[in-house]
Amino acid sequence: MQTITKYLALVVLCVSVQLINAQDTIPAIKNEKNIKMLRHLKTVVEKEEKDFLKIEVEAINKRLDNGEITLEEAQKLKMEVAKIAALNIENRIGIIDNKIALFERNDYGLNRDEKEVKLGLAVDGEEVFSVRGKNKPKKYDLRTSSDFVLAFGLNNAIIEGQKLDDSPYKIGGSRFLELGWAWKTRVFKNTNFLRFKYGYSFQINGLKPDDNKYFVQQGNQTVLEEFPEDLKKSKLSVTNLVFPVHFEFGPSKKIDKDTYFRYSTRNQFKIGLGGYAGFNIGTRQKLKYELDGEKIKDKQKRGFNTSNLVYGLSGYIAFDDVALYVKYDLSPIFKDQIVDQNNISIGVRFDVD
Known part of the structure; x- marks a missing residue:
């Protein structure tokens, strides 16, 4: 080697x-x-x-x-x-x-x-x-810009009739990841205080059951049951394609040049409030355990009765390109359940332009 x-x-x-x-x-x-x-x-x-x-x-x-x-x-x-x-x-x-x-x-x-x-x-x-191309002269007033979006952090579920402290999912072990692209358009002609932000994102919400449990689909119900072996890992991943929309507001600095001008939000505080809607594009459960001394990895790609349409509310408080980010699914994780569960995430978000 x-x-x-x-x-x-x-x-x-x-x-x-x-x-x-x-x-x-x-x-x-x-x-x-x-x-x-x-x-x-x-x-x-x-x-x-x-x-x-x-x-x-x-x-x-x-x-x-x-x-x-x-x-x-x-x-x-x-x-x-x-x-x-x-x-x-x-x-x-x-x-x-x-x-x-x-x-x-x-x-x-x-x-x-x-x-x-x-x-x-x-x-x-x-x-x-x-590959060759041309850099055209800068547009005098560019009202729309775009950013790469990256967010990650803790994930869990709000269960009807239960406190978050009583969640059957690991608080630190359940996480989410979001990758996407967002456009930002200045709403008013002569001020950049209010911006309209929109785009698309792939959200991966992970839930890790506690107490050696895993998800079992019983007809139109999805429940947690104890696994017969000692689980090293139990995780349900729900992947969604969503289209977020936010109204972002906050101060900005105007930069005047001879041939163009721009508004910059570098080193500025900003707040974004809005929501998202989209589709569930995949659900998978991953189990790791040992059976008779053999390490087994079981990946189950099933529906698990997860909602096909997803929608929710989201918001962030940012300084420069880094934000504290929260999102909450108004649609239940599992459809037609006796007790509804709604996904909630909190973490950091980066909008990199």
């Missing part, structure tokens, strides 16, 4: 695979290549004009040999074409020198409005593949 690891490390060092990010490194690399090409082009231009001059002089000499013009006229024509060639060389090289100076002075090259963006893979400095 150590030998394989050493060889892999050697291959990695030799190949030197690296990702190319155009916004930081490609402009400099591209400009360097362009400058090198333009410097070479200067010698090409000079040779090209001299070759043209040679052809012109040969044509004049041919006319002189044929008696079409006198020696004096031939000399005069040669001086004229030589002067034109010299000016062409001077002007064309001057244009190239200006382009070189522009590349040396700026990362963006010859076009400030649309920077080229390229993402790809390079091996030993040589591109293997790349």
